[in-house]
Amino acid sequence: MCLTGSLEHIAMAESLMERIAYEMNLDPLEVRLTNLDLVKHSSIKEMLDTLITESQYTERKTAVEKFNSENRWKKRGLRFSFLRWTPVGSMYFDITLSVYRDDGTVAITHGGVEMGQGINTKAIQICAYFLKIPVEKVQIKPNDTMVTPNNYPSGGSITSQNVGIGVRKCCEELLRRLEPVRSQMVNPTWEQLTKRAFEMDIDLQVHGFVNTADVQIYEIYGVTLAEVEIDVLTGEWEIIRVDLIEDVGQSVNPELDVGQVEGAFIMGVGYWTTERLVYERSTGELLTNRTWDYWVPQARDIPQDFRIYFRKLSYSTEVILGAKATGEPATCMGIVVSFAMRAAITAARVESGFPSNKWFQIDGPYTVDKIAFFCKNKLEDFKFY
Numbered sequence: 001m002c003l004t005g006s007l008e009h010i011a012m013a014e015s016l017m018e019r020i021a022y023e024m025n026l027d028p029l030e031v032r033l034t035n036l037d038l039v040k041h042s043s044i045k046e047m048l049d050t051l052i053t054e055s056q057y058t059e060r061k062t063a064v065e066k067f068n069s070e071n072r073w074k075k076r077g078l079r080f081s082f083l084r085w086t087p088v089g090s091m092y093f094d095i096t097l098s099v100y101r102d103d104g105t106v107a108i109t110h111g112g113v114e115m116g117q118g119i120n121t122k123a124i125q126i127c128a129y130f131l132k133i134p135v136e137k138v139q140i141k142p143n144d145t146m147v148t149p150n151n152y153p154s155g156g157s158i159t160s161q162n163v164g165i166g167v168r169k170c171c172e173e174l175l176r177r178l179e180p181v182r183s184q185m186v187n188p189t190w191e192q193l194t195k196r197a198f199e200m201d202i203d204l205q206v207h208g209f210v211n212t213a214d215v216q217i218y219e220i221y222g223v224t225l226a227e228v229e230i231d232v233l234t235g236e237w238e239i240i241r242v243d244l245i246e247d248v249g250q251s252v253n254p255e256l257d258v259g260q261v262e263g264a265f266i267m268g269v270g271y272w273t274t275e276r277l278v279y280e281r282s283t284g285e286l287l288t289n290r291t292w293d294y295w296v297p298q299a300r301d302i303p304q305d306f307r308i309y310f311r312k313l314s315y316s317t318e319v320i321l322g323a324k325a326t327g328e329p330a331t332c333m334g335i336v337v338s339f340a341m342r343a344a345i346t347a348a349r350v351e352s353g354f355p356s357n358k359w360f361q362i363d364g365p366y367t368v369d370k371i372a373f374f375c376k377n378k379l380e381d382f383k384f385y
Contacts, residue, residue: 006085007271010332014081018339022346025357028339029080036082043221044082047245047311054309055225055243064227068347073232076240077343081336083222083246085329089156091215094148095166095208097127097174101198104191106131108170109143111151112163117327118256119160125252126164126321130171133190157260157327161320162210164252168319169208177202218316220324222246224265224333226303228340232348235372239269239337241305246330249314250322258308260326268334270297273341276365341366348375 017035021028038045052058057078064078093111100107106127114120120140128135181197182188188196198204227240244265251257274295278287288294315322346356354376362370 006328007268007332007335010083010085011335014335014339018079018342019359022359023357032080032082041084041219041221043219043247043311043314044084044223047221047223047247048080048082050309050311051223051225051243051245054245054307055241057225060227068344072351074229075232075344075347076227076229077340077345077347078225078227079336079339079343081224081226081333081339083220083224083329083333085220085222085332087156087158087161087216087218087220087325089152089158091162091210091212092150092152093159093162093166093210094151095163095170095210096147097167097170097206097208099174099194099204101195101204104133104137104189104194106133106138107141108138108167109141109147110163110166111143111148112159113154114140115154117157117160117260118253119154119163121256122160122252123163123167126167127171129321130168130175131190137190157325157329160327161216161323161325162214164320164323165214165216166208166210169210170206173206173208174204177204177206214319216317216320218249218324220247220329221311222329222333224336226336226340228337228344230341230344230348230371230375232375232377233372235368235370235375237273237341237344237366237368237371238300239303241307242303242336243307243309244330244333245309245311246326247311247314247324248326249316249320249324251310251326252321252323254310257310257326261308261330262306264327264330265334266297266302268331269301269337270295270334271331271365272334272338273297273365274301274367276367338362338366341371345371345374348377352376352378352381 017032018028021031036044061078064076067076095110098107108123110123112119123140124135124138127138178193178197181200182193224244226242228237229240230237246261248257274297276288280287316324350356360374362374
């Protein structure tokens with residue numbers, strides 16, 4: 001996870017909003033809106049309005065309050081979180097595109113590392129779009145440090161973006177070389193065009209280099225609403241539903257981006273719920289260093305109802321076809337689950353005589369033991385009369 005501290009920074013800002021709301025007995029959503037710069041970041045308000053409608057927030061808020069009033073040992077929480085993310089990161093990438101004269105197939109090597117984020121698929125799509133050929137004509141080939149030297153790490157969402165810029169550069173250079181050939185032919189097919197270009201001694205291999213001059217500046221916004229249920233006695237929990245809207249711009253591949261948002265959010269959920277680091281006090285040795293005692297989110301930790309929405313009519317820059325990065329931002333929105341858990345814990349504490357505006361500090365992930373402890377159950381609640 002390469003987040004350059006953004007996860008913690010966003011969590012701190014959002015936690016401040018939560019604490020203000022609790023201690024002043026205010027609606028957390030209203031506190032956020034009051035502190036939102038609507039001149040610079042009106043996109044968040046627009047997306048919030050969309051999510052309130054799509055998530056049936058008003059009705060569900062009433063339903064959660066009713067549930068909590070009728071249940072002593074199960075409590076639910078419903079909370080929002082906001083996101084603003086400015087993508088920064090690695091810049092230097094080499095891309096080489098080769099066309100084969102016999103059948104016009106295209107092979108691409110690039111300096112990005114495909115690790116399941118769909119970078120190869122997007123590179124193929126962008127190539128096919130600019131060359132106006134079927135995606136079946138394009139393949140991604142393995143790279144090495146001879147083919148792609150000096151490349152930066154694939155440490156963030158913008159790796160896909162930067163590789164896309166490089167692929168576009170290659171396609172545009174290739175099309176410039178082919179244009180004089182095309183002008184001498186009558187509506188040639190791609191195969192006819194490339195074969196004729198080869199016969200005319202035109203180089204069908206092009207290289208693209210992406211550097212700091214290719215930095216694209218834009219903002220990514222997001223709003224998330226999470227509903228959770230906790231067991232007051234054991235601290236066990238489940239995520240009932242999550243509604244998440246992210247500004248992905250004009251997505252190159254919406255299906256890939258949905259998967260990126262889902263996966264990123266669940267990484268954030270793990271950070272705030274199960275992935276606890278425990279150190280031996282005298283030696284500093286990490287004790288939770290294996291799967292036996294360090295737990296990433298599992299099948300039952302994901303939301304039972306998980307709904308992803310993309311902001312409509314959004315656009316970044318023409319260079320990247322209007323798209324925006326989609327990996328890390330949603331990770332930062334995982335904090336919303338801990339806010340919902342806190343709301344549920346607070347509902348339990350009220351029944352034990354603790355005021356709802358009394359802040360309690362939970363450091364690190366909201367593990368089951370912490371949830372059970374902070375519910376502050378009283379011994380007399382367990383007595384039979």
